[in-house]
Amino acid sequence: MPTLIVCAVDAEAEAVRAGLADPGRFSVMTSGVGPAAAAASTATALARGEYDAVVNAGVCGAFQGRADIGDTLIAVRTAAADLGVDLADQFQPLDELGFGSMTVDCDPSLTEGVEGYRGDILTLTSITGTADKGLLLTNRFPAALGEAMEGFGVATAARQAGLPFAEVRTVSNFVGDRDVAGWDWKGAFGALTEAVSRL
Numbered sequence: 430m431p432t433l434i435v436c437a438v439d440a441e442a443e444a445v446r447a448g449l450a451d452p453g454r455f456s457v458m459t460s461g462v463g464p465a466a467a468a469a470s471t472a473t474a475l476a477r478g479e480y481d482a483v484v485n486a487g488v489c490g491a492f493q494g495r496a497d498i499g500d501t502l503i504a505v506r507t508a509a510a511d512l513g514v515d516l517a518d519q520f521q522p523l524d525e526l527g528f529g530s531m532t533v534d535c536d537p538s539l540t541e542g543v544e545g546y547r548g549d550i551l552t553l554t555s556i557t558g559t560a561d562k563g564l565l566l567t568n569r570f571p572a573a574l575g576e577a578m579e580g581f582g583v584a585t586a587a588r589q590a591g592l593p594f595a596e597v598r599t600v601s602n603f604v605g606d607r608d609v610a611g612w613d614w615k616g617a618f619g620a621l622t623e624a625v626s627r628l
């Protein structure tokens with residue numbers, strides 16, 4: 430059975446399709462932006478029972494000092510960065526509250542051939558646009574390499590379907606101050622094409 434690759438937007442899906450070495454082994458779909466659209470679209474696709482694994486692929490922001498623009502990030506875990514209680518001096522993850530988990534482990538066998546940095550990738554419902562929030566996330570999640578908006582949604586749908594999951598992202602920007610002029614979409618899409626060719 431093929432692997433389902435979920436991208437948020439058409440530009441990411443096009444970059445992925447351009448790179449697949451054996452397109453017959455994969456099906457690429459666009460879910461829409463954010464974890465809710467990603468979870469719902471993935472769950473609908475998986476209900477057909479036609480896939481044996483799920484990969485979330487796209488571009489992302491990187492935490493300064495942990496990865497650079499154009500780099501490839503491979504998730505060890507995908508983590509919903511705000512799924513818990515946000516207190517003044519600390520963050521209590523869902524895990525500590527006894528209501529489930531804010532992380533999903535990725536299956537390393539799905540991304541064995543992909544070269545890049547391996548670590549956690551955060552999922553947020555909004556792009557971090559200030560240096561203060563970027564610093565807060567950097568300190569709160571020391572194992573996080575970057576942030577995006579769909580991974581935890583796709584991972585949750587895969588987990589509920591009993592399928593292995595992986596997340597592969599290429600860096601279009603740094604997390605923090607919203608300087609869109611410094612974003613490199615073209616470079617990130619090119620890197621994404623190269624990264625998925627190793628899947």
Ligand SMILES: O=C(O)c1cccc(C(=O)CC[C@H]2O[C@@H](n3cnc4c(=O)[nH]cnc43)[C@H](O)[C@@H]2O)c1
Nearest residue numbers: 437438462463488489490556557576577578579604
């Ligand atoms: O530039 C914008 O205003 C903007 C707002 C919403 C979505 C986009 C996209 O192009 C969506 C692509 C996809 O990119 C991921 N992404 C990229 N950089 C970041 C980031 O720094 N923080 C979170 N997500 C990021 C995300 O997964 C989007 O779905 C543009």
